[in-house]
Amino acid sequence: xxxxxxxxxxxxxxxxxxxxxxxxxxxxxxxxxxxxxxxxxxxxxxxxxxxxxxxxxxxxxxxxxxxxxxxxxxxxxxxxxxxxxxxxxxxxxxxxxxxxxxxxxxxxxxxxxxxxxxxxxxxxxxxxxxxxxxxxxxxxxxxxxxxxxxxxxxxxxxxxxxxxxxxxxxxxxxxxxxxxxxxxxxxxxxxxxxxxxxxx
Amino acid sequence: xxxxxxxxxxxxxxxxxxxxxxxxxxxxxxxxxxxxxxxxxxxxxxxxxxxxxxxxxxxxxxxxxxxxxxxxxxxxxxxxxxxxxxxxxxxxxxxxxxxxxxxxxxxxxxxxxxxxxxxxxxxxxxxxxxxxxxxxxxxxxxxxxxxxxxxxxxxxxxxxxxxxxxxxxxxxxxxxxxxxxxxxxxxxxxxxxxxxxxxxxxxxxxxxxxxxxxxxxxxxxxxxxxxxxxxxxxxxxxxxxxxxxxxxxxxxxxxxxxxxxxxxxxxxxxxxxxxxxxxxxxxxxxxxxxxxxxxxxxxxxxxxxxxxxxxxxxxxxxxxxxxxxxxxxxxxxxxxxxxxxxxxxxxxxxxxxxxxxxxxxxxxxxxxxxxxxxxxxxxxxxxxxxxxxxxxxxxxxxxxxxxxxxxxxxxxxxxxxxxxxxxxxxxxxxxxxxxxxxxxxxxxxxxxxxxxxxxxxxxxxxxxxxxxxxxxxxxxxxxxxxxxxxxxxxxxxxxxxxxxxxxxxxxxxxxxxxxxxxxxxxxxxxxxxxxxxxxxxxxxxxxxxxxxxxxxxxxxxxxxxxxxxxxxxxxxxxxxxxxxxxxxxxxxxxxxxxxxxxxxxxxxxxxxxxxxxxxxxxxxxxxxxxxxxxxxxxxxxxxxxxxxxxxxxxxxxxxxxxxxxxxxxxxxxxxx
Numbered sequence: 024x025x026x027x028x029x030x031x032x033x034x035x036x037x038x039x040x041x042x043x044x045x046x047x048x049x050x051x052x053x054x055x056x057x058x059x060x061x062x063x064x065x066x067x068x069x070x071x072x073x074x075x076x077x078x079x080x081x082x083x084x085x086x087x088x089x090x091x092x093x094x095x096x097x098x099x100x101x102x103x104x105x106x107x108x109x110x111x112x113x114x115x116x117x118x119x120x121x122x123x124x125x126x127x128x129x130x131x132x133x134x135x136x137x138x139x140x141x142x143x144x145x146x147x148x149x150x151x152x153x154x155x156x157x158x159x160x161x162x163x164x165x166x167x168x169x170x171x172x173x174x175x176x177x178x179x180x181x182x183x184x185x186x187x188x189x190x191x192x193x194x195x196x197x198x199x200x201x202x203x204x205x206x207x208x209x210x211x212x213x214x215x216x217x218x219x220x221x222x223x
Numbered sequence: 224x225x226x227x228x229x230x231x232x233x234x235x236x237x238x239x240x241x242x243x244x245x246x247x248x249x250x251x252x253x254x255x256x257x258x259x260x261x262x263x264x265x266x267x268x269x270x271x272x273x274x275x276x277x278x279x280x281x282x283x284x285x286x287x288x289x290x291x292x293x294x295x296x297x298x299x300x301x302x303x304x305x306x307x308x309x310x311x312x313x314x315x316x317x318x319x320x321x322x323x324x325x326x327x328x329x330x331x332x333x334x335x336x337x338x339x340x341x342x343x344x345x346x347x348x349x350x351x352x353x354x355x356x357x358x359x360x361x362x363x364x365x366x367x368x369x370x371x372x373x374x375x376x377x378x379x380x381x382x383x384x385x386x387x388x389x390x391x392x393x394x395x396x397x398x399x400x401x402x403x404x405x406x407x408x409x410x411x412x413x414x415x416x417x418x419x420x421x422x423x424x425x426x427x428x429x430x431x432x433x434x435x436x437x438x439x440x441x442x443x444x445x446x447x448x449x450x451x452x453x454x455x456x457x458x459x460x461x462x463x464x465x466x467x468x469x470x471x472x473x474x475x476x477x478x479x480x481x482x483x484x485x486x487x488x489x490x491x492x493x494x495x496x497x498x499x500x501x502x503x504x505x506x507x508x509x510x511x512x513x514x515x516x517x518x519x520x521x522x523x524x525x526x527x528x529x530x531x532x533x534x535x536x537x538x539x540x541x542x543x544x545x546x547x548x549x550x551x552x553x554x555x556x557x558x559x560x561x562x563x564x565x566x567x568x569x570x571x572x573x574x575x576x577x578x579x580x581x582x583x584x585x586x587x588x589x590x591x592x593x594x595x596x597x598x599x600x601x602x603x604x605x606x607x608x609x610x611x612x613x614x615x616x617x618x619x620x621x622x623x624x625x626x627x628x629x630x631x632x633x634x635x636x637x638x639x640x641x642x643x644x645x646x647x648x649x650x651x652x653x654x655x656x657x658x659x660x661x662x663x664x665x666x667x668x669x670x671x672x673x674x675x676x677x678x679x680x681x682x683x684x685x686x687x688x689x690x691x692x693x694x695x696x697x698x699x700x701x702x703x704x705x706x707x708x709x710x711x712x713x714x715x716x717x718x719x720x721x722x723x724x725x726x727x728x729x730x731x732x733x734x735x736x737x738x739x740x741x742x743x744x745x746x747x748x749x750x751x752x753x754x755x756x757x758x759x760x761x762x763x764x765x766x767x768x769x770x771x772x773x774x775x776x777x778x779x780x781x782x783x784x785x786x787x788x789x790x791x792x793x794x795x796x797x798x799x800x801x802x803x804x805x806x807x808x809x810x811x812x813x814x815x816x817x818x819x820x821x822x823x824x825x826x827x828x829x830x831x832x833x834x835x836x837x838x839x840x841x842x843x844x845x846x847x848x849x850x851x852x853x854x855x856x857x858x859x860x861x862x863x864x865x866x867x868x869x870x871x872x873x874x875x876x877x878x879x880x881x882x883x884x885x886x887x888x889x890x891x892x893x894x895x
C-alpha cells in the first residue's frame with residue numbers, strides 16, 4: 024500500500040485551521056450593569072460551552088486524522104483493481120498497471136478531502152462501474168447475494184432438525200422374538216453390527 | 224506426428240464407445256453370450272488406455288521435437304523452453320489438458336477394469352459408466368478441441384512459448400495432482416450410480432467407494448494446496464488464496480468430498496444417510512465437471528484466463544445428461560436407499576455428522592453462489608457485480624469456525640448416544656486449555672474487540688487448540704489402555720492403537736493437519752507490507768527486519784532475461800540472510816513474471832518482490848510482505864497427507880477378546 028507520507032500531517036493542518044477559525048474570540052464590550060449580569064453569565068457559559076464543543080470536535084477530528092491510513096487501507100480492500108487482474112485494489116502488484124496507481128491516488132485524495140466512506144465508494148462506482156466494488160452492495164437485487172447463504176443455512180438447519188425428529192420418532196423395528204436368545208447366522212449378524220459400531 | 228495422435232484419439236473413441244455399448248448390452252440382455260460380450264467390452268476399455276496414452280506421448284514428443292506444425296505446440300511451447308516445462312506442455316493449454324483428463328480417466332478405468340474380480344457385476348456396471356464419461360471426453364478431443372490440429376500456412380520458426388506464470392516447478396506437479404483429484408471422483412461416482420442402478424445388496428460398494436474417494440480426496444487436497452503455494456510464490460501479491468473462480472472450482476468438490484467421507488461412515492456403521500451419500504457423490508462428480516467447465520468456458524472472469532474457449536456448451540449438455548441419469552435412477556430405485564436405524568440421541572456421533580455435512584454444504588453453496596452471482600446479476604439487472612474476497616471471507620469464516628468446533632466435539636461423541644457426563648469429562652481439559660490460550664493471547668496484546676478479523680483470528684487459534692487437545696487426549700487415552708495391557712511405552716502403544724483402527728486415527732491426524740493449516744490462516748490478520756523505491760544502499764525496515772539493497776544484477780539466457788536485486792537482511796543488527804527477488808522477461812511470449820524471494824520461518828515469512836523499475840525515476844521498486852505463520856499452512860498439508868496415508872493402511876488384525884458374561888469393555892479405538 025502506498026500512502027502519501029504527508030497525508031496525515033496535511034489532514035492535521037487542515038483540522039487545526041478549521042479549529043482556528045471556529046475558536047477565534049469575537050470582540051465584545053464588557054458592561055458592569057447588574058441587569059446584564061445574568062445575561063452576561065449566560066453568554067459566558069454559552070460561549071465557553073461552544074468553545075468546549077469546538078475543542079471536543081477538534082480533538083475528535085485530530086483523533087480521526089490518525090486513522091486516515093487505516094481508512095485508506097479499509098476502503099482499498101473493499102475495491103478491486105479494474106485492469107482485469109481480479110485483484111484487490113491495494114494488492115494489485117503490476118508495475119505500470121494503468122489503473123491501480125491512479126485509483127490509489129484518487130482514493131487517497133478522496134480521504135484527504137474528508138469524503139466519508141459511502142461518498143468515496145460511490146465516486147469510484149460512478150467512475151469505474153459496479154465491478155469496482157469487491158463485494159456486492161447491500162441494496163436492491165445485490166442483497167440476494169448476502170441473504171442466500173444464510174437462508175440456505177437456516178433452511179438446512181430446519182431440514183436437519185426435521186430429519187432428526189423423524190429419525191427419533193421412528194419406531195424401532197424388532198424382529199419377532201427378539202428377546203429370545205439368538206444363534207447361528209443371526210448372532211453373527213449382531214456381532215458384526217456390534218463390531219462395526221465399536222471396532223474393538 | 225499429428226496423424227498418429229489424431230488416429231489414436233479416434234481409435235480411443237471407438238474403443239470406449241464399444242466398451243460402453245458392449246458392456247451395456249451384456250448387462251441388459253441376459254443370454255448365454257452376454258458374459259463374453261461384457262468381457263470384450265472390458266478389454267476394449269483396457270485397450271483404450273493404451274491408445275490414449277499413445278496420443279499423450281505423441282503430444283509430449285512433439286513438444287520435445289519442436290514440431291510447430293501442430294498448432295497446440297506452437298501456442299504453448301518454444302525451442303528454448305526447459306525440458307520439464309516441455310513435458311508440462313501436455314496440460315498447459317486447453318486441448319492438452321482435456322487430453323490429460325482423458326488419459327487419467329482411462330488410467331483409473333484401467334485399474335478398475337483390472338480389479339474386476341473383486342465384484343464382477345458391480346465392476347461391470349462401473350466400467351460401463353466410466354466408458355460413458357470417456358466417450359464424452361474423447362468426443363470433445365476429436366471434434367471440439369483436438370490437440371493435434373495443424374497450423375495453416377507457412378511453418379513458424381519458433382513457438383509462442385509457455386505462459387510465464389506456468390514456468391515454475393510446482394506447475395509440473397500441481398495440475399496432475401488437481402486432475403487426479405477431479406478425474407478420480409469419476410470412480411466413486413461410477414460405483415455409486417452402479418450400486419443404485421443394480422440395487423446393490425449390502426454395503427460392500429460403499430467400502431470400495433470410500434477408499435477410492437479417500438485416495439482422490441488426498442490428490443485433490445494436494446492439488447488445491449500446491450495451487451495455493453504456486454500463487455504465493457509466483458503471483459507476488461503476498462497471498463495464497465484469492466477466491467478466484469477457478470480456485471473456487473477446485474474447492475467445491477473438495478468440500479462435498481469431505482462431507483461424503485464423514486457421512487459415509489453413518490451408512491457403513493448404522494445404515495443411515497443412504498440417499499444423502501448417493502447424492503453427495505453425484506454432486507461431487509458433477510462439481511468436478513462443473514469446475515472443468517468454469518476453467519474452460521470463460522463464463523466467469525478469472526486470472527486463469529489462459530484456457531478459455533467455446534466448449535462450455537458441451538459441458539453444460541454433459542452436466543444435464545449426468546443429472547438426468549442420476550435423477551432417473553434415483554426415482555426408479557430410491558426405495559432401495561431406506562435408512563435402517565433410528566437416531567437414538569441428539570448427543571451422538573450421528574447428529575454431529577449431520578451438522579458437519581450441513582456446514583460443509585453451506586460453505587460449498589456459498590462458494591458456488593458467490594462464483595455464479597456475477598453471471599446471475601448481469602442476467603437479472605443488466606450489470607455485472609464483483610464477488611470477491613470480502614464476500615467469501617465474511618460468510619465462510621464463521622462457517623469454518625463452527626466446523627472447527629464440531630471437529631473438536633465430534634470425536635468425543637459415541638455412536639448412538641453419549642452421556643452428558645462423559646462429554647463433560649472428555650471435554651473439560653481441552654476446553655480449559657483453549658480458554659487459557661485465549662486469555663494468554665489477550666494478555667500478550669491481542670485485542671479481539673478492536674476488529675472483527677482479530678476476533679476471528681483469536682477464535683480460530685482457540686478452537687484449533689481445542690481440536691488439538693481433543694485429538695491428543697484421544698491418542699493418549701487409548702495408548703495408555705494398550706500400554707497397560709501390553710507393557711509398551713506410550714508412543715509404541717499409540718502407534719499400535721492407530722494401526723488397529725487406521726481410518727479413525729488417520730482421520731484424527733488429518734484433523735490435526737487441518738488445525739495446523741487454520742493456525743497458518745489465522746496469522747494473515749497480522750500481515751504487514753511496505754513498498755519502496757530502493758537504490759544502492761537504501762534501507763527499508765519492516766517488523767524486526769531491515770533490508771539493505773546491496774546491488775542489482777541482470778542476466779540473460781535463451782528462454783528469458785532477468786533482473787534481480789541482492790538484498791541483505793538484518794535482524795537485531797546482525798545479517799541473517801541475503802535475498803534475491805527477481806523479475807523475468809520471457810522472450811517468446813514477451814511477458815514478464817516475478818520470482819519472489821521468501822525467507823520462511825515458523826514465525827513468519829519475509830516475502831520480497833522485485834516489482835520492476837519506476838518508469839519515471841528508473842529506480843527499482845521493492846515490495847516486502849511480512850506474513851506471520853504461513854509456513855504452518857504447508858506443514859499442515861504434509862500432516863494431512865500423512866493422515867490420509869495412515870487411513871488407507873489396512874487395519875491390524877482385530878484383537879480377539881474373550882467375552883465373559885459381565886465384562887466391562889473399555890472403548891479403546893472405538894468407532895470412527
